[in-house]
Amino acid sequence: xxxxxxxxxxxxxxxxxxxxxxxxxxxxxxxxxxxxxxxxxxxxxxxxxxxxxxxxxxxxxxxxxxxxxxxxxxxxxxxxxxxxxxxxxxxxxxxxxxxxxxxxxxxxxxxxxxxxxxxxxxxxxxxxxxxxxxxxxxxxxxxxxxxxxxxxxxxxxxxxxxxxxxxxxxxxxxxxxxxxxxxxxxxxxxxxxxxxxxxxxxxxxxxxxxxxxxxxxxxxxxxxxxxxxxxxxxxxxxxxxxxxxxxxxxxxxxxxxxxxxxxxxxxxxxxxxxxxxxxxxxxxxxxxxxxxxxxxxxxxxxxxxxxxxxxxxxxxxxxxxxxxxxxxxxxxxxxxxxxxxxxxxxxxxxxxxxxxxxxxx
Amino acid sequence: xxxxxxxxxxxxxxxxxxxxxxxxxxxxxxxxxxxxxxxxxxxxxxxxxxxxxxxxxxxxxxxxxxxxxxxxxxxxxxxxxxxxxxxxxxxxxxxxxxxxxxxxxxxxxxxxxxxxxxxxxxxxxxxxxxxxxxxxxxxxxxxxxxxxxxxxxxxxxxxxxxxxxxxxxxxxxxxxxxxxxxxxxxxxxxxxxxxxxxxxxxxxxxxxxxxxxxxxxxxxxxxxxxxxxxxxxxxxxxxxxxxxxxxxxxxxxxxxxxxxxxxxxxxxxxxxxxxxxxxxxxxxxxxxxxxxxxxxxxxxxxxxxxxxxxxxxxxxxxxxxxxxxxxxxxxxxxxxxxxxxxxxxxxxxxxxxxxxxxxxxxxxxxxxxxxxxxxxxxxxxxxxxxxxxxxxxxxxxxxxxxxxxxxxxxxxxxxxxxxxxxxxxxxxxxxxxxxxxxxxxxxxxxxxxxxxxxxxxxxxxxxxxxxxxxxxxxxxxxxxxxxxxxxxxxxxxxxxxxxxxxxxxxxxxxxxxxxxxxxxxxxxxxxxxxxxxxxxxxxxxxxxxxxxxxxxxxxxxxxxxxxxxxxxxxxxxxxxxxxxxxxxxxxxxxxxxxxxxxxxxxxxxxxxxxxxxxxxxxx
Numbered sequence: 004x005x006x007x008x009x010x011x012x013x014x015x016x017x018x019x020x021x022x023x024x025x026x027x028x029x030x031x032x033x034x035x036x037x038x039x040x041x042x043x044x045x046x047x048x049x050x051x052x053x054x055x056x057x058x059x060x061x062x063x064x065x066x067x068x069x070x071x072x073x074x075x076x077x078x079x080x081x082x083x084x085x086x087x088x089x090x091x092x093x094x095x096x097x098x099x100x101x102x103x104x105x106x107x108x109x110x111x112x113x114x115x116x117x118x119x120x121x122x123x124x125x126x127x128x129x130x131x132x133x134x135x136x137x138x139x140x141x142x143x144x145x146x147x148x149x150x151x152x153x154x155x156x157x158x159x160x161x162x163x164x165x166x167x168x169x170x171x172x173x174x175x176x177x178x179x180x181x182x183x184x185x186x187x188x189x190x191x192x193x194x195x196x197x198x199x200x201x202x203x204x205x206x207x208x209x210x211x212x213x214x215x216x217x218x219x220x221x222x223x224x225x226x227x228x229x230x231x232x233x234x235x236x237x238x239x240x241x242x243x244x245x246x247x248x249x250x251x252x253x254x255x256x257x258x259x260x261x262x263x264x265x266x267x268x269x270x271x272x273x274x275x276x277x278x279x280x281x282x283x284x285x286x287x288x289x290x291x292x293x294x295x296x297x298x299x300x301x302x303x304x305x306x307x308x309x310x311x312x313x314x315x316x317x318x319x320x321x322x323x324x325x326x327x328x329x330x331x332x333x334x335x336x337x338x339x340x341x342x343x344x345x346x347x348x349x350x351x352x353x354x355x356x357x358x359x360x361x362x363x364x
Numbered sequence: 365x366x367x368x369x370x371x372x373x374x375x376x377x378x379x380x381x382x383x384x385x386x387x388x389x390x391x392x393x394x395x396x397x398x399x400x401x402x403x404x405x406x407x408x409x410x411x412x413x414x415x416x417x418x419x420x421x422x423x424x425x426x427x428x429x430x431x432x433x434x435x436x437x438x439x440x441x442x443x444x445x446x447x448x449x450x451x452x453x454x455x456x457x458x459x460x461x462x463x464x465x466x467x468x469x470x471x472x473x474x475x476x477x478x479x480x481x482x483x484x485x486x487x488x489x490x491x492x493x494x495x496x497x498x499x500x501x502x503x504x505x506x507x508x509x510x511x512x513x514x515x516x517x518x519x520x521x522x523x524x525x526x527x528x529x530x531x532x533x534x535x536x537x538x539x540x541x542x543x544x545x546x547x548x549x550x551x552x553x554x555x556x557x558x559x560x561x562x563x564x565x566x567x568x569x570x571x572x573x574x575x576x577x578x579x580x581x582x583x584x585x586x587x588x589x590x591x592x593x594x595x596x597x598x599x600x601x602x603x604x605x606x607x608x609x610x611x612x613x614x615x616x617x618x619x620x621x622x623x624x625x626x627x628x629x630x631x632x633x634x635x636x637x638x639x640x641x642x643x644x645x646x647x648x649x650x651x652x653x654x655x656x657x658x659x660x661x662x663x664x665x666x667x668x669x670x671x672x673x674x675x676x677x678x679x680x681x682x683x684x685x686x687x688x689x690x691x692x693x694x695x696x697x698x699x700x701x702x703x704x705x706x707x708x709x710x711x712x713x714x715x716x717x718x719x720x721x722x723x724x725x726x727x728x729x730x731x732x733x734x735x736x737x738x739x740x741x742x743x744x745x746x747x748x749x750x751x752x753x754x755x756x757x758x759x760x761x762x763x764x765x766x767x768x769x770x771x772x773x774x775x776x777x778x779x780x781x782x783x784x785x786x787x788x789x790x791x792x793x794x795x796x797x798x799x800x801x802x803x804x805x806x807x808x809x810x811x812x813x814x815x816x817x818x819x820x821x822x823x824x825x826x827x828x829x830x831x832x833x834x835x836x837x838x839x840x841x842x843x844x845x846x847x848x849x850x851x852x853x854x855x856x857x858x859x860x861x862x863x864x865x866x867x868x869x870x871x872x873x874x875x876x877x878x879x880x881x882x883x884x885x886x887x888x889x890x891x892x893x894x895x896x897x898x899x900x901x902x903x904x905x906x907x908x909x910x911x912x913x914x915x916x917x918x919x920x921x922x923x924x925x926x927x928x929x930x931x932x933x934x935x936x937x938x939x940x941x942x943x944x945x946x947x948x949x950x951x952x953x954x955x956x957x958x959x960x961x962x963x964x965x966x967x968x969x970x971x972x973x974x975x976x977x978x979x980x981x982x983x
Contacts, residue, residue, distance in 0.1 A: 208583070208584055211583045211584065212583075213582050213583045213584045213585070214582065214719045214720075214721065215581075215582035215584070215585055215589075215716060215719050216582075216584050240584060242584075242585065242586060242589055243715070243719070244589065244712050244715045244716055244719075245586075245588070245589045245592055245712060245884070246884075247586060247588060247589065247881070247884040247971075247972050248884075248972040248973065249584055249585075249586045249881070249972070249973070250584075250973070251970075251972060251973050286886065339721035339722050340722065341722045341724040341725050341728075342580045342581055342722075342725055343577055343580055343581070343724070343725050343728035343729070344724065344728065345724055345727070345728070346728050346731065347731050348490070348731040348732060348734060348735035349487050349490075349735075351573050351576075351577060351728070351731065351732050351735070352486070352487075352490075352569065352570060352573050352735060353479075353482070353483065354573070355569060355570075355572055355573035355576060356447050356448055356450075356479075356482055356486075356569060357448055357449060357479065358449075358572075358576075359449050359469060
């Protein structure tokens, strides 16, 4: 492999937040977490260099800038047309030997490491301007689940590249004056978690900002149902310090996102009625998730929004994976104001002594 | 009752108790009865069943503790420390059960006056707490010793002893001593209960203040987390158990002692056996040293004469010691590491402090925390000395009177003395004294009192089978009284739950009850309902205890049970504290657990959420 090719693909475990410009926020964050000892599914990043090499050697770059030059964000049909055109170019553009080799090298390495031939992977875009606390692009690029084989991986890397040019993404950049040529894309290829249960968690209570709580939402199957809001997840509110759950809400989780072998893709399957109302997490899993959440929050030094999954094939606690982590944006932006004020123990005692508790009739 | 509107409980004056309880009123002093002359006031108040202090129908003499706390608790709030908007707690009896009421705030001008006094008096206590505590303990121990020293005549001699007549006549004799001794005990009991609340109201107030500060900083924080921050490890209430642990350790280091202790003999037989060898005697010696005060712990709450104490139910401590010796021999560790508990608490507090965002809040938190920590030990320590040690001495003395009354033919059994209230006993004693003084062959009214005692026992037995209504009267608009909030956990939700319970068709239909999540964890298993505290001997390892309240003297039992559920008790109730100490899941303050759950039901106790599910009913 040439030196260039080596720069096209980087193992996630060799990354950290300094790599953000070449692997994007999502990949850099995953690398950062691996370094911090967090259990993250193994994988590799297809770098922005690789993307740049692809668009430049195919001449697609010129076509892109040409096409986007006169597009107005309010003009929906011109936006759509431009998007379609660019996406087709990228999707159909022929991949040169060295890029192909680099991705193949990354994927086969992953198969070896996992000891599985054609290991199923998740292919996700990781944009360089994404996931910054002040400019959340989250969800603007695509994710492809359960992809197997080198050919499919490469084709979905191209799909991710193309996802940089959805009408929404184009419009967003124009509105926010992000130059298109400054927004590069990296792609993450990560071993698929055979997810029994998955979901999101926050390292504070998003409803009231209580910093002593971890709020976990989870459902059966892959986390997509929770993220997209297509099921009412089970909800747990756990105290970070004493590790006790103050809320355990079990909802009827009617569907789950699973890989369908026959169809060869991920589908939303019905959950049988009995399992719908069964709690999707064991107590020990909840506790472990809280521990991990605290670790991640401490590592980043700010409240975090985290995606997690529990592998059906692995034993606890190896079964628990973190698949994504980003700074929480709502409460973090608020200015910290004193809740109690400047008060002595006696002030507080006097206040309490004067108190009456109303019992509404 | 079923027709009651959902927003109020029955009017106490119209409330009818079952026929079997007829005549219950005569057991208690008249001011304990709902009465027409106070009717207007009484029916406007909210009266709820006090299962903490009166989990069982009240034997007439045991009412003395309630009488004493009604006065003492209330006076510290209203007249001594003057918690501005709070008034006292009033008591009434209905069908043998006690109902209490936190009285509504006084007029505004009184609140103002009290606020001034509060500032002056209360802060002094916090500033001088350690010194005041030392003084408190010293004077309390003196009082207990004084009570122990009261001589109860064991006999009425045919003629007074010579030395009481010449050369220096005492001038007053057993007929006087008899009545004087009882009066003295009553007075000492009242004094002990005056001391009991000396700093307790302030402790509870400080706790509520701290809890409020913490809740502002961490809106969703659980009561059990707050409890963990303030609770201490070196608490008198845990000493009896520690003493047992060290006795068990001593046994394993002596020759032949463990084998005797592990045998299936009674405590009495074991003691006789131990007394035969030097090592055995050495061990007994140590046991006797620990006995006063630590084994004066009640087998129950300390509130009822029939609960017994370790000192008069030696099979209980000997049973625990047997278990500890066996565990030691298996190489298990039996002591709880108290240093670790303290360290853990400090670590927990530090972690919460670390989550506070501003310096100002961190300072306020520390101020609040130091205030509660200064005084919290009082809440944990007074309990052993008053309800356990002091009450045990009292029961022992009263039983001496019982023996005398049996001898005098006034009552059948020693414990029948508890069937008469503290105003009636002087009447019995006076009759005995009079009979003695009048000479020989004087007829006495023994059959009258014996019949009375029997009738009262019947009423109390019937009352045990009756399930009293949780509350009477009108739910209040506001509560300011710290004990009501803290100890009984009276909140809007609680009242609503009770109102719901009023209309519940039958107990068997309920499959889930709610209470405070007072100790974390989840456990499922067969329930053992212990409505009477002495039923504890029925408990089998792996069962879940369901009881009106739990008690720290059951401590060694907590290593055998899966979980605990109680009717009454907030998160800082004794039950909650012990369960957390032992890592046993618990749900406290359900209001109805002992009514709804039956022994043998399979229940699931979720100490994280405060829900108890009846998974499967016993056949």
